[in-house]
Amino acid sequence: MSDEINMTISIPTDDDGYVLLQCEHCGTYFKATPSDLEDDRVLHIFCPSCGLISENYVTEDVFELAMKTVTNAVNDMIYNEFKKMERHSKKGIITFKVEKRPKHENEDPIRSGIEAMEICNFSCCERTTKIKPLLKMTGAYCPFCGVKNYEIE
Ligand SMILES: [Zn+2]
Ligand SMILES: [Zn+2]
Numbered sequence: 001m002s003d004e005i006n007m008t009i010s011i012p013t014d015d016d017g018y019v020l021l022q023c024e025h026c027g028t029y030f031k032a033t034p035s036d037l038e039d040d041r042v043l044h045i046f047c048p049s050c051g052l053i054s055e056n057y058v059t060e061d062v063f064e065l066a067m068k069t070v071t072n073a074v075n076d077m078i079y080n081e082f083k084k085m086e087r088h089s090k091k092g093i094i095t096f097k098v099e100k101r102p103k104h105e106n107e108d109p110i111r112s113g114i115e116a117m118e119i120c121n122f123s124c125c126e127r128t129t130k131i132k133p134l135l136k137m138t139g140a141y142c143p144f145c146g147v148k149n150y151e152i153e
Contacts, residue, residue: 012065016119018130021057023047029059031117031130032143048131048140051148075102120152 013019018031028049036042044053079102117130122142129143139150 014130016130018119020059021045022059023050023052024054024056025052026050028135029117029132030135030143033128036127036129036144042144044146045143046141046146048129048143049135051141051146053146072102072104075104078102122149122152124149 013034014031017033019034019037020029020031022029025047026049028047030048032045037045045057046053116132118133118136119128119130120136120140121128122144124142124147125144127142127144131140136152139148140152141148
């Protein structure tokens, strides 16, 4: 094992491939696909609820999740190293037993209120986003151009 640990932490997407975002102005959660978010033609991301632009949409949950992923990976690595030592030291003077695998921290980001989002198609940009059903009913700003849509499919 080398001393260096390289890990890529990617922001997790849900089953439909959407990334969770949070408006720093009003705290509204919404989701968008990485391909839309990284599109050069999309200059700003607008909050679907208040219509403002946030500097940073990465939620604390996503950050915490990334930290947990690292912790879990490091714990596994330590465990595996100790396991190897255990095997090598069977007939040696030092004997020790590694008990069970370290328990993994739950990697699920917080769920309540976030799961119940519906995919909406904003016809102005032909892009989709996931928002809460209530927001869909009352009308929402298109995250990609900031225009308020009232009839959302
Ligand atoms: Zn907002
Ligand atoms: Zn739009």
